[in-house]
Each structure stands twice: as C-alpha cells, then as structure tokens.
Amino acid sequence: MNKQRLTSTLNKAKQVCLEHGRKFTIQRKQILQILLTTDVSLSAYELVSCYKLRTSSSVSVMSVYRILRFLESVNLVRRLNSANKYIAYDTGRERCKDDLSLFLICRHCQKVETLTVSQSDVATLFPHFAEVGFTSQTTQFEMLGVCNECQAKIA
Amino acid sequence: MNKQRLTSTLNKAKQVCLEHGRKFTIQRKQILQILLTTDVSLSAYELVSCYKLRTSSSVSVMSVYRILRFLESVNLVRRLNSANKYIAYDTGRERCKDDLSLFLICRHCQKVETLTVSQSDVATLFPHFAEVGFTSQTTQFEMLGVCNECQAKIA
DNA sequence: TTTGGTATGTTATAATGTATCAATTGTGCT
DNA sequence: AGCACAATTGATACATTATAACATACCAAA
Incomplete structure (x- = not known):
C-alpha cells in the first residue's frame, strides 16, 4: 500500500x-x-x-x-x-453490505489474501443449508494453505 | 446417538x-x-x-x-x-476423502450441525481462487449463527 | 463548572495451549 | 520369564491469548 x-x-x-x-x-x-x-x-x-x-x-x-x-x-x-x-479490513474495495470475505492465509509467509463472495453464492454452494434451517451470522471464511509465491519457492 | x-x-x-x-x-x-x-x-x-x-x-x-x-x-x-x-468427527456418514465439512454452530444452544461439500463445489464458488493461485489445505468451514430450534424459541 | 460519555491506564486473573522430562505401560523378542 | 524398546501418560512449568474490574484522564455539552 x-x-x-x-x-x-x-x-x-x-x-x-x-x-x-x-x-x-x-x-x-x-x-x-x-x-x-x-x-x-x-x-x-x-x-x-x-x-x-x-x-x-x-x-x-x-x-x-x-x-x-x-x-x-x-x-x-x-x-x-x-x-x-x-x-x-480494506474499505477501499467495492463490496455489497452483506458480502462475505474469504481469507486465504499462507502457512509459509503468513500473508493474507482477501476474496469476496456474495451471500447468494454461498446459498448456492450449500443447498442443504435451507433444509437445516440455520440462520448464519457469519461474515467470513478462512482457508489455510500455500500462496503461489511460496508454492514456487518450495517446488 | x-x-x-x-x-x-x-x-x-x-x-x-x-x-x-x-x-x-x-x-x-x-x-x-x-x-x-x-x-x-x-x-x-x-x-x-x-x-x-x-x-x-x-x-x-x-x-x-x-x-x-x-x-x-x-x-x-x-x-x-x-x-x-x-x-x-462422524465416521459413520459417507464422505469422499477430500470433501470439506461445513460446521453450523448455534450461538444459543452451542449445538453443532455438520454438512458436507465437495472440493469441486468449493472451486465453483470461488472462481477467483484459481487466479490467485492459492493451494488450499483447509478441510472445514465454520459458520456461527442460530439453529432452527433456537430461532423458534426466540420468535 | 459540573456532569456524562468516551477513552486509556493498571493490576489481576482466566482461558487456552506448549515444552520438557520423568514415569509407566505394553509389546515383541530372546 | 526377563529384557529392550516404543508408545503413552503424568507432572510441572511456562507461554500465549484474552477478559474483568476499577481508577483516571479527557472532552464536549448543559
């Protein structure tokens, strides 16, 4: 930045x-x-x-x-x-009020990449969701893994 | 059980x-x-x-x-x-080796419901995923919210 | 200026988790 | 049985993360 x-x-x-x-x-x-x-x-x-x-x-x-x-x-x-x-939390990027964030966290360099997902996409992904009748209050998901830079270094 | x-x-x-x-x-x-x-x-x-x-x-x-x-x-x-x-972690239910779990955690009664999602579904949800070149090692997502029973009690 | 809300300081303590090393248990081998 | 060895557990200390409780400082509006 x-x-x-x-x-x-x-x-x-x-x-x-x-x-x-x-x-x-x-x-x-x-x-x-x-x-x-x-x-x-x-x-x-x-x-x-x-x-x-x-x-x-x-x-x-x-x-x-x-x-x-x-x-x-x-x-x-x-x-x-x-x-x-x-x-x-980056306020610069355009986002809907109820979009969810997906944080990609690199195990090696600890860098965090932020992606955005819409509520409707999440609903599509989890069709069983409606069945169980759960009301989500979650605004973010977190994924641990390896970023592309570190992947390259390792290989 | x-x-x-x-x-x-x-x-x-x-x-x-x-x-x-x-x-x-x-x-x-x-x-x-x-x-x-x-x-x-x-x-x-x-x-x-x-x-x-x-x-x-x-x-x-x-x-x-x-x-x-x-x-x-x-x-x-x-x-x-x-x-x-x-x-x-319920070994009873059928699951693919690399399926991801979605845990629905109720803030009120603390009960945890477990859903399953395939890797490919997740890939579909996050199209930007491939772009950033992140290799996920995550096997679960967690959502906090209110389950249907508690929702009914509250209302 | 006093009063009420916001913000910070200070100390204590709770909750969660790891490091280390000794003791114990169990299992296979002779 | 007796022994060697690895896996497991116990015990103590300590590190890390987080909240509670209460005092003080600051600042703006009545």
Whole structure:
C-alpha cells in the first residue's frame, strides 16, 4: 500500500469512526496503520511490539484489545479465528453490505489474501443449508494453505 | 446417538487407530466417547471435567491435548477454530476423502450441525481462487449463527 | 463548572495451549 | 520369564491469548 493510498484509507477510517460518533484517536490510528502497512496478520501482543518500534511511544495490551474490538465493531479490522490474529479490513474495495470475505492465509509467509463472495453464492454452494434451517451470522471464511509465491519457492 | 450406534462407532474408531499403528487406549476411548455423546463442542478443560464426572477417574489437561491432537491426526476429531473447542468427527456418514465439512454452530444452544461439500463445489464458488493461485489445505468451514430450534424459541 | 460519555491506564486473573522430562505401560523378542 | 524398546501418560512449568474490574484522564455539552 503506497503512501497516498494509506493516507486516503486512514481518512476514510476517520470518517467511519466519526459516523459512529466515536473518535479516531492517535492510538487507534497507529494500530490501524500498522495493520494496513503489513500483509500478514498480527496478534495483539505483536501489535504492542510494533507500536513501540514505530512510534517510540507505547500502548498497553489491554488498550490494544480494546482498540481492536472497537475497530472490529466498525468493520475496519477483522479477526482471524484460525490464527488468533488481526488484519485491517480494506474499505477501499467495492463490496455489497452483506458480502462475505474469504481469507486465504499462507502457512509459509503468513500473508493474507482477501476474496469476496456474495451471500447468494454461498446459498448456492450449500443447498442443504435451507433444509437445516440455520440462520448464519457469519461474515467470513478462512482457508489455510500455500500462496503461489511460496508454492514456487518450495517446488 | 443410541447405544448400539455408539458401540459400532467406537469399534470403527479402534480400527482407524490400529490401521495407523496406534493404540485405542482407555483414555482415548473415553475422550472420544464423551465427544460422541454430546451435540455441543467441548474445550480441553471441559473434557477434563466431564472425564472426572463420568469415569470417577481423571486425566491431566496435557493428556487431553495430546489425545485430541492424536484423534485429530486420524480424523476422528475436529477442532473448531472459532470456539477453541472440539467435536467428534462422524465416521459413520459417507464422505469422499477430500470433501470439506461445513460446521453450523448455534450461538444459543452451542449445538453443532455438520454438512458436507465437495472440493469441486468449493472451486465453483470461488472462481477467483484459481487466479490467485492459492493451494488450499483447509478441510472445514465454520459458520456461527442460530439453529432452527433456537430461532423458534426466540420468535 | 459540573456532569456524562468516551477513552486509556493498571493490576489481576482466566482461558487456552506448549515444552520438557520423568514415569509407566505394553509389546515383541530372546 | 526377563529384557529392550516404543508408545503413552503424568507432572510441572511456562507461554500465549484474552477478559474483568476499577481508577483516571479527557472532552464536549448543559
């Protein structure tokens, strides 16, 4: 992500916070910026370390957890259940309100690629779904595997 | 799961272990049996408690983790990433070797329903998949939501 | 200026999971 | 039976991830 795009994304993020009547504090901005400028997912504790390195200031783990929860609540951050780590959620790309995300997580380089799937596609895939009468509240799927770069290296 | 089916499932499980040149010890059997006779997922620590209650004997948490990892390795147990809990993996139902499971997890009653999807269906759903060149090693998806029984109760 | 909501700091603790090494058990072999 | 060997389990310590509870700081509106 280049500098210009980063600035624009952070500005949008600020708007999102303000629309929710919440602040885009320096700490929230820094945490989001760290997540935006890496292509791997980071744990709360890793974020504490990065924060220290990049700002010559510091945050408590508690604050990081709170900040992550907040950023998640306004859809600026996603948590990866299969890794207990967090990634920035790209607000730049066009997406329907109820599209689902598919995160492709590389076991080797940890890089996370994000794809988008529509609700109707999911419904098509899971025809038994309607039968069992389950009401999904899930907004993301996670797949572990190997990305093409790493695949090439291995072979 | 009725008694007869349970016995048959446990026998099959024993076969699976032996085929892998491993033992189906009393502890492994008990842990699997506990998981087979509940329809909710259980954490390692919950399994320790259940074990104590049901057998008037006990296991260490360490052993439970090891047993779970072993049972996972022979595909008799699955771990739910979204909950850090474990469920028995039904060997009874017909399934292709590389089918994927879709676990429907109810937020209210914690019950887990298991559906099956073929690899090819998944490939159809995610057309961008081939483009990004990601090699998936994932064998399951997890969806959180509300099951039909709970939905009815709520409404 | 005081009051109410938002945000952060601080400490303690819960929940989940791994590392390590010793002890035990079981199995096959002689 | 006695022995060697691998698989399994126990026990302790520790690492990682996460929440609870309560105090303090900040800031804007009444």
